[in-house]
Amino acid sequence: MTEMGTTVTKEQNSSAAKIAAESVSSRFGEAGVVAEVASHSAGKKYDFVRIRCSGTQWRAVAKHLKYECGVNHCAMVSGTHYPEGGSEKGWEVAYHMNRWPIHNVEAHTMTVHKGEELKGDDIPVEFEIFIDLPAGDAPSVPSIQDLWVGADWNEKETWDLVGIDFEGHENMHRVLNPHDSPVGFHPLQRQHKIRYHDFNEMYDDPQGFGRKPVDEGRVK
């Protein structure tokens, strides 16, 4: 029991997140892209970069993230439907990405990073990108399928479940729902309620306290 597990220190993390956020805002700040350092509110409370941009700016921001900030992992794409969000925010797409120090190695060699000794672009940073989409029946954002292969199936899933269209995505098809699902059926949209046997209200009343007997109000 001599040495401890390796880790990334808080100082490394905050300085790397700050540099990455500044890099995005110096390039796109005038265009209205907001990039700031935020921190998690539990656990180790580490910092990450939170970016807000519009759908039209997204491709440019994504390219900057990939080629200037070294983001190499597109972790997840999450769509959300806001039927009561107003005309400006009917839908939201959240991307979560990471920069990790991962490079190919020669045969019979390996890279063993010591977290505490990483510098510059090798320090892992987490990115969170929010894109608000206007209300309407056809939400759409540009696809980043060609930038990260990992975005491919994430985008397919988001279209399949939430119904957000990814412009320029090749070979879009259902991945979790059956292939013969009706066109326009995307179950995570808010108009679809969870039904539990005959109880339509399960969605807003999961414990069933508000349930009424079927002969409610009738003379017995």
Place this chain on the structure above:
Amino acid sequence: MAEMWITMGPQHPMTHGLWTLRVKVDGETVTDTEAELGYIHRGVEKICEARDFTQITPYCDRLCYVSAMTWAHSYIMAAEDLLEAEVPERAEYIRLMAAEVQRLASHLMWLGAFGPDIGNLTLMTWCLRDREMFLDLLQELGGSRMHYNYPRVGGVKRDIPIGWANRLKAKVRLFENRINEYEMLLDESTIWLVRLQGVGYATAEDQIDAGVTGPNIRAAGVNADARWTNPYSVYDEVDWEPAVEKPTSIKGADCYDRYRVRMEEMRQSCRMLLDAIEKIPGGANTHYQPGDEMIITKAPTRAPEGSTGFSTYECTRGVSNFYLQGGGDSRGKNPYRVSIRSPMFITIPYVAKTMIGYKVADIPAIMGSFDPCIGETDR
């Protein structure tokens, strides 16, 4: 020779679950593939929107039936991020140990299922024998053999029972010897080498670009591991180092490297467990009552509108993420949206494409070496 499409699955030993691999073959050579998922899609994300934060935990257990503890832990970290809950250090240690015991059980299930793929049928019985030791330990914590519902927002459900530490130590020491036995059996077994070496090459950069993480990428010569790149829990306080393997070719890691890295990872989990049980605050043979502030703190149950929670977690098969949105008063104690990133959902389509160029007979070896789990894939 004419090319044709053949369908492997949904019922096929190679799939380790329910999904279909469509393979285009030219004679014995794979020329194209297509993965079809979604056979056991249960709509967990939708169901979670109608449950409160504690009620969601059992659904996350059931995302992956061989690695329930890590998935519940991953969810609970996102919920704590959303609800701004503090976790006592003893609870963090208990969660770490629970997660590492689960990692051992999960890797044993992988090895047990991988053996028959390669032609070693006996391996299944041996691995399940050892896995049962660890499931017993987890059963003592959660009360159930596979789905524990153990972590809570702000801590854990129950403290470790009296004597659990001693049983853990005995089982881990026994298992460390068993790993040696497995290696003696497999490392130089002719069948094992012939089936695994030189097939299923994948480089580190290709894998991370495609979103493949976890042991699969560590087999390609990089020690990337969310336990230190995105630090959480108390992994910086215990004695371990990420398992990493030297790939055998410039083309990346082959199936044999991925087998080796998981064996090494089991050793590291054992090392971590033995160290954590010594360092746990409050002592390993003390039992605090449920609700004691040593193991759980009071956490808010409602999340304000517009708040978000996110977790990055090194699950047994790669990095899992949860993204939660709070809904404010109108949603009560329920979240507005729960989004789950399953490592295998991204990995399976990637693996399907890496099979191109190999023989049909290599498909079970390549697929099995990436450790697919369909419960988490389809959600």
